[in-house]
Amino acid sequence: ETTLTQSPAFMSATPGDKVNISCKASQDIDDDMNWYQQKPGEAAIFIIQEATTLVPGIPPRFSGSGYGTDFTLTINNIEAEDAAYYFCLQHDNFPLTFGQGTKLEIK
C-alpha cells in the first residue's frame, strides 16, 4: 500500500499570495496523482489529474507538478474563494490512498 504524506496540515494565506502543498509518496507512482478541493458540506471538486493536468473548468491559478514520489499543488494569486480543504490521491496501485489533507485559510 502506498502511503501519501501531505504537508502542511494547515496553512493561512492572504489574497494574492502563492501557496504550495506537498504530497510525498512512499513508492514510485509515476504521474498517477490527483488533487481535489473540498469545502464544508459540498462535494469534492477534481482540480488536477495525472499530476500536472488542470481539469477543464478549473481556474489556471491552480497548477500541479511532480513525478514519481514528490508532488506539489500550487495556487497562484490566491483568492478568498480558495479557502478549502485540499487533498491528494494516488491511483497507481490498489488500494487507492489519500494524503491527510491540508486546510487552507484565507485571512
Added chain:
Amino acid sequence: QVQLQESGPGLVKPSQTLSLTCTVSGGSISSGSYSWSWIRQPAGKGLEWIGRIYTSGSTNYNPSLKSRLTISADTSKNQFSLKLSSVTAADTAVYYCARDAGAGAPDYWGQGTLVTVSS
C-alpha cells in the same frame, strides 16, 4: 453533469450492518468506461478508499475491509450500494460515493453522509 447523492441510516448499532445507497443522476451507471466507488473519512482523520464496482459488475475492495464488505449495483434504479457488516465505532465516518473516470480515480463526488456507529 453527473451528480451523486448518498442516502441511508445515520445511526447503526455495533455488530450490525451498515447499508448505504448512492443515487446517480446525469448519467447511467451501466454505460461508459467508468467505475463507481465508496470512500470514507472518520472525523479528524484522512480519507480511506473502501472499494468500487465496475459496469461489468466486478468489484475491487480495500483489503482492510474486504471480509466485511459488499458493493453492488441496481442499474434499473441507477444506484449502487455499500454494505459493511459487523460494524464497530471505528466505522463511524462520513461516507462518500464517487464516479471513477477512465484513469481509475474519482472525478465526481457526492456530498457525503455521516454514519455513526453507537448503541
